[in-house]
Amino acid sequence: LITFSAENAKGSLPQYATERFSEEILAAQPGIEVLELGSVDSLLERVGEKEPGIATAQELGMQRDVGAVFAGRLKVSNPNASGGLAGLLTPHLEATVRVELTVRLVSTRSGATLWRSSAWATEKVGQVALVDGQLEFAARDPKGAYGRLVNRLIGLVTQDLWSTWQKQ
Secondary structure, X not given: OEOOEEEOOOOOHHHHHHHHHHHHHHHHOOOOOOOOOEOOHHHHHHHOOOOOOHHHHHHHHHHHOOOEEEEEEEEEOOOEEEEEEEOXXXXXXXXXXXXXXXXXXXXXXXXXXXXXXXXXXXXXXXEEEEEOOEXXXXXXXXXXXXXXXXXXXXXXXXXXXXXXXXXX
């Protein structure tokens, strides 16, 4: 498992999403082993790729003797602000973001995609309000602001990794 790459994500959010994905696949498939490889920035540079692709997967296969590698991308939109007056007296401004998560399992032998899943969701991640003359903003910690949203996306992209039963 490679630490997910990110676009417009701040702080430790990509690491958090990667860890949550790992936890979810380990829970969904008891007994499997997940080798958490961390960031592969230096490897990407060496093989000449901007995102993990065929060359990265094949190199990791040779280096680590693994048959496949999970790679993911987290994309966070710029917050869209909306606001108004709360109770006709207190001005407020809310920030809504769209987060997309794409994860794929890549063969280290051929570089082919073996599995892919993606999901997106929007959520209010913070708000600005004027309370008693003081400006308040709630969304300082990316994990705190985006954590529920990331958890929802992880649940969606890993849905088909869980065993299901169908009555016939």
